[in-house]
Amino acid sequence: MHELSVTESILEISLRHANQANAKRITNLYLVIGQFASIVDDSVQFYWDIVSKETIASGAILHFRRLPATLSCSECNHQYSPDNNGFSCPNCKSDRVKVISGEEFFMEAIDIET
Amino acid sequence: MAKNILVVENILSANDRVAAENRTIFDVAGVKVFNLMASPGAGKTSLIEQTIKRMLPVIKLAVIDGDIATNLDADRAAAAGAFAVQINTGGECHLDAIMINSAIKQMNLKNFSLIIIENVGNLVCPASFQLGSHKSVLIASIPEGDDKPYKYPGMYRGVDALVINKIDLLPYVPFNMDYFCKGVEILNPGLVTFPLSCKTGEGLESWIEWITGNARGR
Numbered sequence: 001m002h003e004l005s006v007t008e009s010i011l012e013i014s015l016r017h018a019n020q021a022n023a024k025r026i027t028n029l030y031l032v033i034g035q036f037a038s039i040v041d042d043s044v045q046f047y048w049d050i051v052s053k054e055t056i057a058s059g060a061i062l063h064f065r066r067l068p069a070t071l072s073c074s075e076c077n078h079q080y081s082p083d084n085n086g087f088s089c090p091n092c093k094s095d096r097v098k099v100i101s102g103e104e105f106f107m108e109a110i111d112i113e114t
Numbered sequence: 115m116a117k118n119i120l121v122v123e124n125i126l127s128a129n130d131r132v133a134a135e136n137r138t139i140f141d142v143a144g145v146k147v148f149n150l151m152a153s154p155g156a157g158k159t160s161l162i163e164q165t166i167k168r169m170l171p172v173i174k175l176a177v178i179d180g181d182i183a184t185n186l187d188a189d190r191a192a193a194a195g196a197f198a199v200q201i202n203t204g205g206e207c208h209l210d211a212i213m214i215n216s217a218i219k220q221m222n223l224k225n226f227s228l229i230i231i232e233n234v235g236n237l238v239c240p241a242s243f244q245l246g247s248h249k250s251v252l253i254a255s256i257p258e259g260d261d262k263p264y265k266y267p268g269m270y271r272g273v274d275a276l277v278i279n280k281i282d283l284l285p286y287v288p289f290n291m292d293y294f295c296k297g298v299e300i301l302n303p304g305l306v307t308f309p310l311s312c313k314t315g316e317g318l319e320s321w322i323e324w325i326t327g328n329a330r331g332r
Binding site: 002005006008009010013014017018021023027031036038074087095096097098099105106107108109110111112113114 | 115116117118119120121122123124125126128129239242243267268271296299300301303
């Protein structure tokens with residue numbers, strides 16, 4: 001949501017790393033988004049095409065890898081990733097569960113041409 | 115020549131960097147800051163009025179109000195006795211760290227031990243925009259219905275405290291408290307919750323105790 005500002009941040013990070021490596025072009029960006037991160041891939045792609053124009057990132061392809069969330073059951077300590085059947089613990093069916101991870105949003109790598 | 119460069123860097127927007135700066139400014143000044151969020155009409159301003167009345171003159175507090183238009187809420191906070199600043203966002207549906215940064219640079223923060231930021235009425239966007247506050251508080255209200263935790267998980271998951279306002283209306287509107295609380299517990303286990311009524315005063319003492327304790331850094 002409000003993906004323009006995060007897309008601008010993606011551009012800044014990629015240009016900074018590319019410039020440090022004396023790149024002439026950025027060809028691919030690899031982004032990791034947690035299952036619960038409220039980032040919409042399509043919105044980022046839409047804004048990316050606009051903000052990257054006339055930079056060395058213009059035309060670069062965005063790759064999105066979704067990380068499954070990890071929940072932990074407070075009753076039986078079972079750790080799992082939620083599926084389509086809801087958040088309840090698959091081991092003991094308890095609803096007393098905690099979110100351990102799932103809100104990540106980071107750039108893991110870029111491909112450049114020097 | 116083609117190369118792969120390892121980056122591994124969190125994509126914090128420019129907002130989050132300014133939020134971190136705001137937080138440093140608050141900590142240096144020794145002031146504790148609360149970000150109050152809710153749907154329009156849930157009772158943000160009413161809770162602020164009741165809080166001001168019970169905390170002054172012992173705890174010096176300021177209110178930063180965010181609205182798309184008007185000074186209505188800042189005027190109410192000022193009438194209750196607090197130092198109040200109004201931010202008109204001019205259309206933006208949430209306060210962001212940059213707006214707060216501008217506001218606090220015009221305030222003498224050392225004069226206050228507590229600042230309440232009253233966010234724009236909105237259950238979605240404010241959850242994604244850190245302001246640099248120490249605690250965030252969501253106000254739910256009984257007439258909104260008991261399914262809101264399920265429908266707005268981002269907001270419910272991200273807050274440090276939950277006020278359930280307008281409990282005086284429980285006899286008059288359909289609201290299943292067990293269903294509501296179950297949704298909250300799944301998203302934010304152990305979330306400190308304050309059922310209260312700004313209108314009748316019921317339940318306000320626990321809220322005042324919590325916010326006072328946090329204002330004193332406990």
